[in-house]
Amino acid sequence: MLRQDDGFAGRGDDAFALLIRGHEGLSDAESAALNARLVLILAHEVGDLAVLDAAVALARRSLRPEPLAPGESP
Amino acid sequence: MRRVRAVVGADTPVSLEWSSVYSFRCARLDRFVHGRVVFVGDSAHVVSPFGARGGNGGVQDADNLCWKLALVLKGEAPAALMGTYNEERGHGADENILQSSRTTAFMTPKTAAERLLRDGVLALAGEAPFARTLLNAGRLSRPCSLAGLSLQTPDEGAGGLAGGLAAGTACLDAPVADAAGRPAWLLDRLGGTGFTLLVFAGSEPPSLPDLSGLRTLVVGAVPLSVADAECLTDSEGLAARRYGAAPGTTYLIRPDAHVAARFAAPDEAAIAAALARATGRAGAPVREAA
Numbered sequence A: 001m002l003r004q005d006d007g008f009a010g011r012g013d014d015a016f017a018l019l020i021r022g023h024e025g026l027s028d029a030e031s032a033a034l035n036a037r038l039v040l041i042l043a044h045e046v047g048d049l050a051v052l053d054a055a056v057a058l059a060r061r062s063l064r065p066e067p068l069a070p071g072e073s074p
Numbered sequence B: 001m002r003r004v005r006a007v008v009g010a011d012t013p014v015s016l017e018w019s020s021v022y023s024f025r026c027a028r029l030d031r032f033v034h035g036r037v038v039f040v041g042d043s044a045h046v047v048s049p050f051g052a053r054g055g056n057g058g059v060q061d062a063d064n065l066c067w068k069l070a071l072v073l074k075g076e077a078p079a080a081l082m083g084t085y086n087e088e089r090g091h092g093a094d095e096n097i098l099q100s101s102r103t104t105a106f107m108t109p110k111t112a113a114e115r116l117l118r119d120g121v122l123a124l125a126g127e128a129p130f131a132r133t134l135l136n137a138g139r140l141s142r143p144c145s146l147a148g149l150s151l152q153t154p155d156e157g158a159g160g161l162a163g164g165l166a167a168g169t170a171c172l173d174a175p176v177a178d179a180a181g182r183p184a185w186l187l188d189r190l191g192g193t194g195f196t197l198l199v200f201a202g203s204e205p206p207s208l209p210d211l212s213g214l215r216t217l218v219v220g221a222v223p224l225s226v227a228d229a230e231c232l233t234d235s236e237g238l239a240a241r242r243y244g245a246a247p248g249t250t251y252l253i254r255p256d257a258h259v260a261a262r263f264a265a266p267d268e269a270a271i272a273a274a275l276a277r278a279t280g281r282a283g284a285p286v287r288e289a290a
Helices: A012-022 A028-046 A049-061 B002-008 B053-073 B079-107 B112-125 B129-134 B238-242 B268-278
Strands: B175-177 B183-185 B196-201 B215-220 B230-233 B250-253 B259-263
Touching: A012 A028, A012 B079, A012 B112, A012 B129, A028 A049, A028 B112, B053 B079, B079 B112, B112 B129, B250 B268, B259 B268
Parallel strands: B196 B215, B215 B230
Antiparallel strands: B175 B183, B175 B230, B196 B250, B250 B259
């Protein structure tokens, strides 16, 4: 459902830098608010609810805590 | 030590002998040419070590500088040609500093927002291919394009030259055969001490312009023999494909093996004008970098 090709057409680093620049000079609370607005805008650009559903599921799966290193205590 | 343990395992005997803080910075001189003093390599610009950009940048500086210096010292180009070293390698240094700064930012985020985005990429990378392309542990140095800078003749008017190598691009290699039929590499025949005219041909010898002193290389689909030119055979068509070439397609190659200009056909006046421009003799103003 989610695209597996390079949606950034080779310009992923530029896209990432653009997102980082969007947060310049913002407080943590403002950054969080910006992220929420960005999600809404981009979700609307995507439009397809099945794609959004898959994206939400992927994002939630990725929140699983990292496995601990051997010998490491939580 | 926790990270070392994670790699070697809890049971492996290990002790820490030495550790230190490793620091670097990205910086460059505003201008690389100050009168008769020219700055090259780390004296002109420093970058973080990610991507092998320091050493490669220094070698590219030398490649760019030496032929210009030689032309000026021999009186074959005006001293103003040195300004294009500053223009072209300043552009290269900016590119290296940009890439290297992005890698540094990815590894050591400076704000909470940067860290959230970076950690998001890391968390998604296992499952999402797009996130893997965003993992930035260093982007390996690639040949720097000089497209759009003063010495290059823009492709406009080069009718029908889609694909291939735009003016300013570093030349690509391809396997060819020399006049005696021995295997050879195209890149070994390009660049060096002077400019090279690279003319692609089909199965007929091309009619070449009379440009005395300009080394000419003909790459044919079949073995050809052309007076005053070295002929190579591109029997697999790889060179023609990589250069987007049809019979007649002509490239003017700089001594540092970057494309100075390209043409749909070897037109004498156009080549002479491009050569004058590429050697700083055309009176085209050098764009000041930085």
